[in-house]
Amino acid sequence: MSFDRRTFLTRTALGAAGLAAGSRLQAADKPAAAALPTFDAAQPETFWRAVRAQYPLAQDFIYFNTGGLGPSVQPALTAAAETTRTLQLRSEHGHNLLAGARAAVARFLGADPEEIAFVRNATEGNAIVAAGVKLAAGDEVIFETHAHPGGSFPWVNQEKLRGVKTKLFEPDPADAAGNLARIVALMTPRTRVVQVSHVTAPTGIVLPTREIARVCRERGAWFHIDGAQSAGMFPFSLHELDCDSFATSGHKWIGGPLETGVLYVRRNRLDDVAATLVGAYSGELDFLPGDLRLAPTAIRYEYGTRNAAAIVGLAEAMSFQERVGRERIAARGRALAAQVRAGFERIPGLEILTPRNPELNGSILTFRTRAIPYDKLFGRLMKDYSIRCRPVSEQKLDALRVSTHLFNSPTECAALVEAVEKIVRTA
Structure with missing residues (x-):
């Protein structure tokens, strides 16, 4: 009685129908790759808008919490759903x-x-x-x-x-x-x-x-x-x-x-x-x-x-x-985080906890202000501006964390800076 995955699958073979289902999934039924335009450095936002279109996030919702729970990209969701559907035709584990x-x-x-x-x-x-x-x-x-x-x-x-x-x-x-x-x-x-x-x-x-x-x-x-x-x-x-x-x-x-x-x-x-x-x-x-x-x-x-x-x-x-380009994704996230940092640095009383040294930072920016408690600032951003960040209560840091990723945009980053500035100014 062997429970090695390879031996087990060899002996049970998934049945002829199960193997057929698996082969169909790997071939004809496999979802087509998401089409993306060629990246043009002269007009980068055309490319990034196409990337954003691959995420089912609501268009009126600005999401900066990838560090907590990243939204799934549609090709991944489609692949998972189509795999589930195909396997269920023969009730196979895949x-x-x-x-x-x-x-x-x-x-x-x-x-x-x-x-x-x-x-x-x-x-x-x-x-x-x-x-x-x-x-x-x-x-x-x-x-x-x-x-x-x-x-x-x-x-x-x-x-x-x-x-x-x-x-x-x-x-x-x-x-x-x-x-x-x-x-x-x-x-x-x-x-x-x-x-x-x-x-x-x-x-x-x-x-x-x-x-x-x-x-x-x-x-x-x-x-x-x-x-x-x-x-x-x-x-x-x-x-x-x-x-x-x-x-x-x-x-x-x-x-x-x-x-x-x-x-x-x-x-x-x-x-x-x-x-x-x-x-x-x-x-x-x-x-x-x-x-x-x-x-x-x-x-x-x-x-x-x-x-x-x-x-x-x-x-x-x-x-x-x-397909997007992993170095391109890293550069995009860092550039957007840098944009948020530059905006926050113009807001009096805002303290940025993430290092400025590029050797020590990536696509996360954490900040706090004494003008308003971090949890209330989080709530205001959500309620008044539909902007989702992440509260940071660990080690009594009492701050907010912003994660910038490939689906975010300069427009969204500008909206975040403007919203924080308004909230802090009127606190």
Whole structure:
């Protein structure tokens, strides 16, 4: 009795009808790629309006909360819906579609397919690593005070379960070297894990992951990246980052369906992250009782029936970004954030918490003002101007976060600045 995904599918074969459904989905029934005009630097807004048209966001709603929940791009939604419809014709699970999606996701992230596991979100990926890395009571785990609950809770939980010790550093908003120095200052011979947010969620600080990886490698510490705020914001290669593991959500900057995520574990470190949750597809077990042989790839962290349609949608969202141009997306987001910053800097009493240093910032801008409480400012923007930002109450920052992405426009950024200025002036 084998529960290896490949062997299982070979033996059951999905039935002739199931395979036919899968092949139809990959061929004739696969939704056509979204058409985009050629980018013209002389008239860029024509291109970006076409990009915006691929998002079903209401036209009278200005959305600056991609860092919380990114809107799904229509090609991803269509791919997920069409996959669901086709699979339901024969009531198939569609696991035969995962290999193609895995290859697409690996290419997008700069990894090998064997290093990629499909999870529900970055939180689940972070939790798998926290539960699976070999730790003993007294071992130290370092992460930043700005870690999202999805990044901090898994390690705090290990304090209770295994007696590990968590040590925190405050992100340095002024200098990348300062962030590295703060981590190094906390490291001891008992340091086993360092985790950082690739981009911090509260204030959008880009942390120096390659330099941190080098130090961790030198000192024998596991290096994990919470990439919920980076994947889809700007391009990178996981192999070049040289981390041991990485987790991200598909439903933020990538624009994939809800409850999609990716866990990466470096190929030669797979056996160092125990699979604490396993089931059918995690490996092979020929007979009961018997020995469970985990899959030799990151598939060992997947178990049970997966939502293949959502995963196909995730791969399509990544394909859409590749068609738009990943460097172009990063430049667009940064340019729009810079426009908002320039406008906010003209408003008396407004404090910008996100670093100005381009080495430390991306497409997030966090600000606050003493003129009006942050929660009331958030409410006014929503109620009076239909502008959605994100309140930042973490670490008592009492601020608002603006996420600028490929579907946003200079007009929307100008509207945000004008609205904040009016609210602050009349507060």
